[in-house]
Amino acid sequence: MLELRLVQGSLLKKVLEAIKDLVNDANFDCSSTGFSLQAMDSSHVALVALLLRSEGFEHYRCDRNISMGMNLNNMSKMLKCAGNDDIITIKADDGSDTVTFMFESPTQDKIADFEMKLMDIDSEHLGIPEAEYHAIVRMPSSEFARICKDLSSIGDTVVISVSKEGVKFSTRGDIGTANIVCRQNTTVDKPEEATVIEMNEPVSLTFALRYMNSFTKATPLSSSVTISLSNELPVVVEYKIAEMGYIRFYLAPKIEEDEDETKPQV
Amino acid sequence: MLELRLVQGSLLKKVLEAIKDLVNDANFDCSSTGFSLQAMDSSHVALVALLLRSEGFEHYRCDRNISMGMNLNNMSKMLKCAGNDDIITIKADDGSDTVTFMFESPTQDKIADFEMKLMDIDSEHLGIPEAEYHAIVRMPSSEFARICKDLSSIGDTVVISVSKEGVKFSTRGDIGTANIVCRQNTTVDKPEEATVIEMNEPVSLTFALRYMNSFTKATPLSSSVTISLSNELPVVVEYKIAEMGYIRFYLAPKIEEDEDETKPQV
DNA sequence: CTGAACCGGT
DNA sequence: ACCGGTTCAG
Numbered sequence: 001m002l003e004l005r006l007v008q009g010s011l012l013k014k015v016l017e018a019i020k021d022l023v024n025d026a027n028f029d030c031s032s033t034g035f036s037l038q039a040m041d042s043s044h045v046a047l048v049a050l051l052l053r054s055e056g057f058e059h060y061r062c063d064r065n066i067s068m069g070m071n072l073n074n075m076s077k078m079l080k081c082a083g084n085d086d087i088i089t090i091k092a093d094d095g096s097d098t099v100t101f102m103f104e105s106p107t108q109d110k111i112a113d114f115e116m117k118l119m120d121i122d123s124e125h126l127g128i129p130e131a132e133y134h135a136i137v138r139m140p141s142s143e144f145a146r147i148c149k150d151l152s153s154i155g156d157t158v159v160i161s162v163s164k165e166g167v168k169f170s171t172r173g174d175i176g177t178a179n180i181v182c183r184q185n186t187t188v189d190k191p192e193e194a195t196v197i198e199m200n201e202p203v204s205l206t207f208a209l210r211y212m213n214s215f216t217k218a219t220p221l222s223s224s225v226t227i228s229l230s231n232e233l234p235v236v237v238e239y240k241i242a243e244m245g246y247i248r249f250y251l252a253p254k255i256e257e258d259e260d261e262t263k264p265q266v
Numbered sequence: 267m268l269e270l271r272l273v274q275g276s277l278l279k280k281v282l283e284a285i286k287d288l289v290n291d292a293n294f295d296c297s298s299t300g301f302s303l304q305a306m307d308s309s310h311v312a313l314v315a316l317l318l319r320s321e322g323f324e325h326y327r328c329d330r331n332i333s334m335g336m337n338l339n340n341m342s343k344m345l346k347c348a349g350n351d352d353i354i355t356i357k358a359d360d361g362s363d364t365v366t367f368m369f370e371s372p373t374q375d376k377i378a379d380f381e382m383k384l385m386d387i388d389s390e391h392l393g394i395p396e397a398e399y400h401a402i403v404r405m406p407s408s409e410f411a412r413i414c415k416d417l418s419s420i421g422d423t424v425v426i427s428v429s430k431e432g433v434k435f436s437t438r439g440d441i442g443t444a445n446i447v448c449r450q451n452t453t454v455d456k457p458e459e460a461t462v463i464e465m466n467e468p469v470s471l472t473f474a475l476r477y478m479n480s481f482t483k484a485t486p487l488s489s490s491v492t493i494s495l496s497n498e499l500p501v502v503v504e505y506k507i508a509e510m511g512y513i514r515f516y517l518a519p520k521i522e523e524d525e526d527e528t529k530p531q532v
Numbered sequence: 533c534t535g536a537a538c539c540g541g542t
Numbered sequence: 543a544c545c546g547g548t549t550c551a552g
């Protein structure tokens with residue numbers, strides 16, 4: 001028996017908005033620790049990892065570990081039926097092949113339940129090793145989203161370089177080139193507006209903007225984003241989810257900056 | 267060497283929004299006087315003239331006259347990457363076949379540079395004679411835009427007539443006719459809300475609404491617009507650009523008000 | 533001016 | 543699904 005009550009239901013709505021365009025079907029794994037998901041995107045290039053810790057739920061009951069395969073598009077359709085202030089409860093009976101989402105309006109005068117069929121999904125749960133990163137950049141998530149969007153009007157890939165000067169986002173396309181440099185800036189009113197650059201070693205890596213722009217769908221989840229970079233390692237783009245966990249996107253760098261931009265490389 | 271620093275970068279963004287749909291490619295001419303452009307629209311019917319005087323720039327360095335051919339669509343793409351309160355600097359080295367747009371965020375913690383290829387464009391720089399106009403109408407630009415939009419849902423051409431009564435905008439179409447009369451009105455809170463009609467002689471001219479509606483893309487540049495009319499002369503629709511200059515659109519009147527509305531006449 | 537919500541178009 | 547434009551509130 002599984003029953004997870006999330007007071008801030010809008011979090012779950014935003015999580016689905018953030019990943020449903022990237023991943024079609026995925027297993028949600030539920031254990032006493034929390035509610036989590038790990039999945040490759042449909043073209044098998046990027047990886048999404050979500051964690052919502054059990055402590056972030058008002059009630060958290062999960063009698064035994066369970067993996068629930070869901071079609072994220074359908075799940076998102078159902079969650080769209082929840083109000084932004086609704087309390088969302090996720091329920092599943094042992095051995096059942098369905099999951100139920102229950103939405104309670106804040107005033108308790110509307111209660112909805114939506115039942116969705118589960119599906120069997122081959123999950124290849126990768127152990128993601130904790131790595132040391134050459135550089136970690138934290139910046140306002142809206143600024144990162146704006147930069148990725150702007151650059152994709154010029155080119156298809158972005159080179160992210162971290163040096164003492166700051167972090168530089170560069171692209172090149174038919175109509176010209178673009179470079180955007182953000183300097184460290186901690187003298188701001190609110191800590192989430194800061195740009196903080198931790199650099200152990202300079203690093204410069206190339207990524208497909210298409211995926212970066214997908215990742216920025218998670219912007220509503222957090223006002224800041226953390227970008228962790230190491231040569232040869234996938235970049236990690238992380239949005240913290242207040243009090244609960246995180247959503248992380250992994251994307252392997254393009255090995256060479258060649259002119260053939262069309263086929264993403266793993 | 268050319269280096270023009272414009273503190274209110276949004277002006278340049280708005281200028282491009284105003285002309286990029288009318289003109290594909292154009293030469294920007296830079297001299298010690300200012301930064302200017304003159305170009306026919308792609309169907310060779312209307313003419314755009316832009317002037318940004320050097321005094322309006324924070325720094326203005328232009329060692330020698332230079333004409334820079336730009337694709338306005340590409341230029342507009344790049345300027346869209348500037349924030350609305352960014353400072354924009356236009357740079358070009360002597361003999362270079364590129365131009366660089368530099369965007370500085372107000373807080374200086376983000377600096378972007380966009381480099382764009384220049385192109386060779388045959389420019390037919392017309393001397394536009396200063397003319398005496400039979401009538402000059404100044405009115406709120408938003409009102410003029412609204413009138414042109416409204417009339418184009420009825421007909422394809424507008425007859426603009428100035429008499430002692432005021433200025434009348436008329437159209438006729440399959441579904442009926444429309445006349446909008448604006449009287450002089452100077453008793454307003456703000457001078458830019460006034461409608462001022464200077465008439466030496468009554469005048470009545472017919473224009474294609476399609477072009478008028480293009481011209482009103484410049485509405486964000488100025489709260490008022492000036493329409494100068496003389497029989498047989500192209501109308502001038504002018505938006506002043508605060509402290510810097512203007513953008514003017516010229517359009518020849520249609521000679522007769524015939525029923526064939528489809529083909530614009532020069 | 534930014535952010536969110538909404539809308540229509542493509 | 544994405545994008546641009548618009549609007550409204552903060």
